[in-house]
Amino acid sequence: MVKSEREGLAQEEARIYLEKLEEKLEYYKQNVINSSDAVIIQDFNGIVKAWNKGAERIYGFTEKEMLGKSILKVIAREYHAEAKKNINLIKQGKPTFKVKQIRKTKDNQKIFVNITYSPIYEKGEIVEIGTSEEDVSELKKSIEKLKGSEEKFRSIFEHSEIGVSIVGIDGKWLEVNPALCKMTGYSKKELLSKGYLQLTIPEDIEKTKNFSKRLINGKKDYGYLEKRYITKDKKIIWVYLSVTLIREAHAPKYFVVHTENITERKKVETELKMYKEHLEFLVKNRTLELEKEKSFSESVIENIPNMIFVKDAKELKFELFNRAGEKLLGQKRENLIGKSDYNFFPKKQADFFTNKDRHVLKSKKLLDIPEEPIKTPRGERLLHTKKIPILNKQGKPLSLLGISEDITERKEAEEKYKSLYESSADAIMTLEPPSWKFTSGNPATIKMFKIKNEKEFISKAPWEYSPKYQPDKQLSSEKAKKMIMRAMEEGSNLFEWTHKRFNGENFPATVLLSRIKRDGKTYLQATVRDITEQKKMEEKAKESDIMKTEFLSAISHELRTPITPIKSQIQRLLSTELDKKEQIDSLEIALRNTIRMDRLIQDLLEISRIKAGKFNIFKKKADLNKTINEAIIDLSGFIKEKNTSITFEAGKIPEINMDRDRILEVIINILDNSIKFGKGKISISTKKEGNSILIKIKDNGIGIIQNEKIFSPFYRGEKIDSQKYEGTGLGLSICRGIIETHNGKIWFDSKRGEGTTFFVKIPIK
Amino acid sequence: MVNSASAKKIIVVDDESDIRESVKNILEDNKFEVEIAKDGKELIRKLLKQKFDLILLDVLMPGLTTKEIIAGLEKNKIKTPIIFLTVVRFADQTKESITPQMVDYIEKPFNNADLINRIKKVLK
Numbered sequence: 001m002v003k004s005e006r007e008g009l010a011q012e013e014a015r016i017y018l019e020k021l022e023e024k025l026e027y028y029k030q031n032v033i034n035s036s037d038a039v040i041i042q043d044f045n046g047i048v049k050a051w052n053k054g055a056e057r058i059y060g061f062t063e064k065e066m067l068g069k070s071i072l073k074v075i076a077r078e079y080h081a082e083a084k085k086n087i088n089l090i091k092q093g094k095p096t097f098k099v100k101q102i103r104k105t106k107d108n109q110k111i112f113v114n115i116t117y118s119p120i121y122e123k124g125e126i127v128e129i130g131t132s133e134e135d136v137s138e139l140k141k142s143i144e145k146l147k148g149s150e151e152k153f154r155s156i157f158e159h160s161e162i163g164v165s166i167v168g169i170d171g172k173w174l175e176v177n178p179a180l181c182k183m184t185g186y187s188k189k190e191l192l193s194k195g196y197l198q199l200t201i202p203e204d205i206e207k208t209k210n211f212s213k214r215l216i217n218g219k220k221d222y223g224y225l226e227k228r229y230i231t232k233d234k235k236i237i238w239v240y241l242s243v244t245l246i247r248e249a250h251a252p253k254y255f256v257v258h259t260e261n262i263t264e265r266k267k268v269e270t271e272l273k274m275y276k277e278h279l280e281f282l283v284k285n286r287t288l289e290l291e292k293e294k295s296f297s298e299s300v301i302e303n304i305p306n307m308i309f310v311k312d313a314k315e316l317k318f319e320l321f322n323r324a325g326e327k328l329l330g331q332k333r334e335n336l337i338g339k340s341d342y343n344f345f346p347k348k349q350a351d352f353f354t355n356k357d358r359h360v361l362k363s364k365k366l367l368d369i370p371e372e373p374i375k376t377p378r379g380e381r382l383l384h385t386k387k388i389p390i391l392n393k394q395g396k397p398l399s400l401l402g403i404s405e406d407i408t409e410r411k412e413a414e415e416k417y418k419s420l421y422e423s424s425a426d427a428i429m430t431l432e433p434p435s436w437k438f439t440s441g442n443p444a445t446i447k448m449f450k451i452k453n454e455k456e457f458i459s460k461a462p463w464e465y466s467p468k469y470q471p472d473k474q475l476s477s478e479k480a481k482k483m484i485m486r487a488m489e490e491g492s493n494l495f496e497w498t499h500k501r502f503n504g505e506n507f508p509a510t511v512l513l514s515r516i517k518r519d520g521k522t523y524l525q526a527t528v529r530d531i532t533e534q535k536k537m538e539e540k541a542k543e544s545d546i547m548k549t550e551f552l553s554a555i556s557h558e559l560r561t562p563i564t565p566i567k568s569q570i571q572r573l574l575s576t577e578l579d580k581k582e583q584i585d586s587l588e589i590a591l592r593n594t595i596r597m598d599r600l601i602q603d604l605l606e607i608s609r610i611k612a613g614k615f616n617i618f619k620k621k622a623d624l625n626k627t628i629n630e631a632i633i634d635l636s637g638f639i640k641e642k643n644t645s646i647t648f649e650a651g652k653i654p655e656i657n658m659d660r661d662r663i664l665e666v667i668i669n670i671l672d673n674s675i676k677f678g679k680g681k682i683s684i685s686t687k688k689e690g691n692s693i694l695i696k697i698k699d700n701g702i703g704i705i706q707n708e709k710i711f712s713p714f715y716r717g718e719k720i721d722s723q724k725y726e727g728t729g730l731g732l733s734i735c736r737g738i739i740e741t742h743n744g745k746i747w748f749d750s751k752r753g754e755g756t757t758f759f760v761k762i763p764i765k
Numbered sequence: 766m767v768n769s770a771s772a773k774k775i776i777v778v779d780d781e782s783d784i785r786e787s788v789k790n791i792l793e794d795n796k797f798e799v800e801i802a803k804d805g806k807e808l809i810r811k812l813l814k815q816k817f818d819l820i821l822l823d824v825l826m827p828g829l830t831t832k833e834i835i836a837g838l839e840k841n842k843i844k845t846p847i848i849f850l851t852v853v854r855f856a857d858q859t860k861e862s863i864t865p866q867m868v869d870y871i872e873k874p875f876n877n878a879d880l881i882n883r884i885k886k887v888l889k
Contacts, residue, residue, distance in 0.1 A: 557825065560852045560873055561781050567874040568787040575877065576794045586790065589783050 038113075038133035041120060044091050046071040046083070049128060058113070058135045060106030076102040076110060090119050090129045103133070108189070112137040137174070163239075163259030169216065169252050171195040183239070183261050185232030196257075201228040201236060211243075216252050221245045226262070238266035307383075307404040309336075310390075313397040316340050316357050328406060330377035345375065360387045361397040371407070382408045427528040431513075436484055436524070437461050448530050450501040457502075462526070465500050487513035487524055499528065507532045558600055562593035603730040610737030617659035617741050624693055624762070625650040625686055627660055631667040632684075635675065642675050649685035653693050656764045662738045663762070666746075669731040670697050670758045677701035677756065692744065692763045700755040704748065711736045711746075773888050774815070776800040778808045779823040779850065784873070788821060788850075791877050797884070805829030809837045812845065818888055820847045835864050846887055850875075 038055035042048050051066040059066075059074045066073070075083045079101050086099060096118045103113045113133045120128040157164050163180030167173055172195040181188055184199060200208050204227040211225045225241045242258040301308050301320075307328050310320035317340045321333040329336070329344065341350040360367045367387040373380055385404040392398045421428055427445035429438050437459045449465060451457055457465065462484075463477040470479050487493035493513045500506050512527040569586040572578065578586065609615045625648075632639070632646055639646060674682050678699030685696045704710060711732050739746040743763050750756040775797050777788045785801045792799045800817070802808040805828055808820070824831045831849075838845070849870035868887050871880055 557852045561784070564781075564874040565783040565787040568791055568877055571877040572787075572790060572794060582790075589786060593783055 038131070038135075040066075040071065040131045040133065041128050042071050042087070042131070043128055044087055046087060050130075055133070058105070058111065058133065059103065065106075074103050074105070076104050078102070086115075086117050087129055090117055090126065093119070093126065095119070100136075110137075110192075111135050163257075163261070165191075165196075165257045165259065167196060167255040167257050169254060171197050171212070174254060180259055183231075183237065183259065184229060185235075190232075196229075199229040199231075201230055204228050212255075215243060215245045215255075221247065237261055237263045239263075240265075305405075307402075307406070309402045309404075311340070311357065311400045311402070313361050313389075313399050316354060316400065319399060325404075328376060328381065328404070349374065356387060357400050361389050361400060364389050364391060364395070364397065371411075372404075381406055382411050425529075427526075427530075429526045429528070431462070431484070431524040431526055433488075433522065433524075435461065436481075439523075445528075448501070448528065449499070450503050450505075452502075465502070467498055467500050467506050470498055483511070483513065484524060488515055488522075491515050496531075497528075508535050555604060559597065562596040562600070566590045566593045566597075600730075603734060606734050607730055607737065610734065610741070615737060615741055617662055617738070619657045619659055619742075621655040622658055622660040622663075624653060624656055624658070624663070624695070627664050628667055628684060628686065628695070631664055631671055634664075634668055635671055638672065638675055642678075642680070644675050644678060644680050644682055647683045649683070651685060651687040651693075653686055653688050654764060656693055656762055658742060658762060659738075663742075666735045666738050666760065667695075667697075669735050670760070673731070674699035674701065674756070674758070677704070679755075688764075689761070691765065692761045695760040695762070696757055697760075698755060698757040703752040703754060704750045704756050710748075772796060772798045773818040774798045774800070775819045775821060775884070776802060776808065776811060776817045777821045778802045778805070778826075779821075780804060780826045780828075781823075784823070784850075788880075791880060792884075795881050795884075805831075805834040805837065808834065809841065809843075812838070812843050813841060817845050819884060820845050821850055821884075822847050823850045825852060835866070838866065839864075848883060848887065 036054050036057070038058045039050070039052045040048060040055050041050035048066045048069055048071055051061070051063045055066070056062055061074065072080055072083065082099070082101065086097075089097070094117075096116060098114060098116050101113055101115050103111050105111060112135070114136050115134075116132040118130045118132070119126040120130045122128075157177050160177060160179050163183050164177045165173055165180050166175040173191050176188055176191045178188075181191060184191065186194070186199075197205055197208065208225065208227055211223060215221070215223050222242070222244045225243065226238065227241065228236050228238055230236055238261070240260040240262045242260075244256045246253045246256060301322050304322065305324055307325035308320070308322040309318055309325050311317060312319050317338055318336045321336050325336070326333055331344070336344075341353045344350075345353065356367060356369065366389075369383075369385040369387070372383045372385050374383060383404040384407045385402060388401040388403070389397050390399045390401055421442045424442060424444050427441060427448045429441040429445055431437065432439045438457050438461070439459075441457065445451075445457070449457065461477075461480070463480045466476040466480070468476060470476055472479075483493055483495055483497075492515065495511055497509050497511045498506050499509050508531050510529045510531055514525045514527070516523050516525050566589075569590045573583065573586055606615070628648060628650070632648065671682070671684075674697055678701040681700045683696075683698050687694050687696075736746050739760060739762065745761045746759065748756055748758045775792055777785055777792070777799060778801075779785045779788070780803055782803070785803070789799045789801055800811060800815070802811055804826055808822075812820075822831070822834070829837065844866060846868045847864075847866050849867055850873055851870055852873050869883050871883060
């Protein structure tokens with residue numbers, strides 16, 4: 001080849017080579033411009049000659065900002081030396097080689113890049129250095145993605161109040177947002193130089209490590225963790241982490257962490273917990289108190305002697321019963337709960353109760369039923385019942401509460417007292433202080449004091465119906481006040497008193513003053529008993545006593561009288577020389593008096609038997625006229641002796657029921673007296689009078705002083721001319737006894753000097 | 766009956782005839798001269814007629830009471846001593862009749878010897 005030929009070929013080759021280079025360049029240009037990797041051309045001084053879009057993206061500097069500037073701008077200081085060395089290597093002709101470097105972005109972020117250094121030839125000489133840089137800090141890629149594709153995300157990321165961060169598997173922060181910085185108090189730079197374990201409170205480090213491990217090794221790619229960080233100014237904050245593990249082809253790449261400051265919440269939670277515990281404590285205490293109160297009130301309800309029950313408002317079925325209720329109704333509460341009145345009472349009674357219950361619930365007012373009879377197993381009882389509606393908050397009736405007091409006994413006592421007051425034979429009166437005038441009195445008072453009506457003695461004081469002086473000579477007004485005072489002091493006073501009836505009649509009484517309290521005031525109740533009869537009987541008894549004593553004296557006297565001659569004569573017979581006649585006379589006196597004593601004793605026995613009511617008569621139908629004739633015959637000797645003439649007018653009388661022997665005795669006795677006292681003329685007559693026969697025995701004797709005492713034992717009458725007659729003196733009293741045992745009557749009529757007539761009336765039957 | 770001037774004269778007053786009789790017997794057995802009276806009235810009548818050495822007086826008699834009899838004796842200035850014949854304890858009955866003239870009393874029924882002794886004592 002000729003030189004020219006050679007030159008021409010070279011030119012052609014050069015031209016083709018350039019063409020190809022330009023193509024390549026164009027290709028590269030296109031690629032370089034669009035490559036996601038950074039493609040940078042720099043000269044031997046490191047001045048940037050070309051800067052592609054990838055570089056812009058990775059480093060954040062625009063083409064404008066970098067062209068003509070030193071590449072060191074994007075190289076971390078530590079790598080400056082190395083960078084220069086690499087430039088020299090290329091200059092010296094080292095072929096393409098790869099290095100790892102740390103570059104820094106516009107905003108000072110450190111990124112890891114793989115750099116491929118390549119020489120760039122022009123005309124066979126290395127004129128520039130080309131680098132192709134791949135950001136291996138995935139952050140860049142993510143950020144590119146994030147920044148590039150989702151503005152929203154970026155906005156969230158930047159502006160979120162929640163800390164958002166990207167953390168490497170090794171625990172080091174790769175990216176943090178402002179919120180996280182604010183939360184931790186550290187700057188972005190500071191955080192990125194730390195791992196999150198450095199901020200974690202020592203106690204939570206284990207927890208955190210385990211958590212990460214679980215996520216990495218586990219099946220789930222997300223988790224939640226509560227832990228504590230220590231801020232820059234040494235404050236402890238509670239954070240709540242929502243962690244998502246990002247894998248690439250199953251390999252864990254990094255964590256995306258949302259960090260929420262829950263310190264306040266935690267504080268509140270703690271406070272709440274404390275508060276809750278405190279509340280629980282309070283509630284427990286209160287519950288115990290309530291239990292106590294409940295059991296106390298339950299105990300009260302259970303033990304109160306009044307029946308307490310609760311019915312539901314809707315169906316009036318029993319919901320609650322206390323013990324007193326069980327007792328009253330004779331049923332255990334298990335049998336009562338759930339049932340209504342209709343289960344226990346006859347329909348009529350149940351209707352009555354139900355009506356009242358409904359009324360109470362409707363009117364929403366308490367109903368007081370002072371007296372309500374109910375039938376119970378113990379019989380009919382009287383209750384004082386109060387029915388009370390129980391309303392809910394809205395005022396609607398919930399249930400009916402009933403409280404019943406069994407007033408049966410109380411009522412009976414009241415009735416008894418009332419009945420006593422009304423029917424008492426004693427006067428019951430009330431005296432009111434301070435004047436002590438009567439304020440009320442029972443019917444017996446009116447009767448006893450013989451007043452027209454209550455109004456007459458109201459407001460009169462006790463001494464106003466008493467005589468001026470009492471039997472012990474005290475002034476009634478003064479003594480009454482004394483008696484009243486004692487009753488007020490001691491509670492009661494029992495004493496005897498003389499009262500005066502309204503008709504002026506005094507009467508003896510016993511008075512009981514009792515102090516009573518009524519309606520808060522103190523009164524005196526006076527119970528007055530008229531003891532007139534009692535006094536009379538006392539008198540009679542006294543008299544009777546005296547009479548008995550006198551009787552005994554008389555007996556003694558009477559017996560001693562015949563004993564005296566008996567004793568004397570027998571002594572004589574024993575001690576004195578007596579001739580026959582004297583002896584006989586003496587013995588006759590003794591005998592005579594012995595007989596007399598015997599008679600006396602017999603009469604005494606008869607009298608005592610009559611007095612004791614042991615006197616027996618044997619009644620048989622007999623002819624009275626015949627009996628009288630017998631008596632006359634018996635006494636014929638005496639009649640003759642006394643020269644008496646007897647006329648007997650035997651009337652037309654039927655046979656009468658009588659003890660013939662006894663009646664004979666009576667007739668003989670009277671006749672005997674008449675002959676004794678008479679002056680020779682006696683007339684006897686019998687006559688039928690109604691249901692009885694009347695016998696008249698009249699003498700014309702000296703007469704007897706009208707004195708009932710002649711029928712008394714031993715009485716011998718006032719003898720007009722001191723004549724004493726033989727006889728026991730018991731005769732007439734025995735006669736009276738006999739006649740009275742026949743239910744008859746014996747009496748006499750006498751006129752001094754004219755004679756005496758004895759009357760004997762005997763009932764026919 | 767003893768009719769001696771030295772014999773003492775006693776009057777016996779009792780309303781019971783057998784007692785009068787018996788006392789008379791006893792006194793006459795013992796050589797006394799005896800008169801009887803059945804009541805106070807008869808006593809005073811006889812006392813006014815005769816003088817007696819002693820009165821035996823029953824205190825419980827119908828008619829004049831013992832008190833009245835004493836008064837009667839006083840009135841007539843009869844100072845004859847009296848022995849009371851009583852049937853009850855002395856105190857009860859004769860309290861009111863106490864008089865200096867009453868020199869003794871004896872209860873009926875009595876012991877004959879006792880009666881005589883008392884009388885002899887009085888008449889000494």
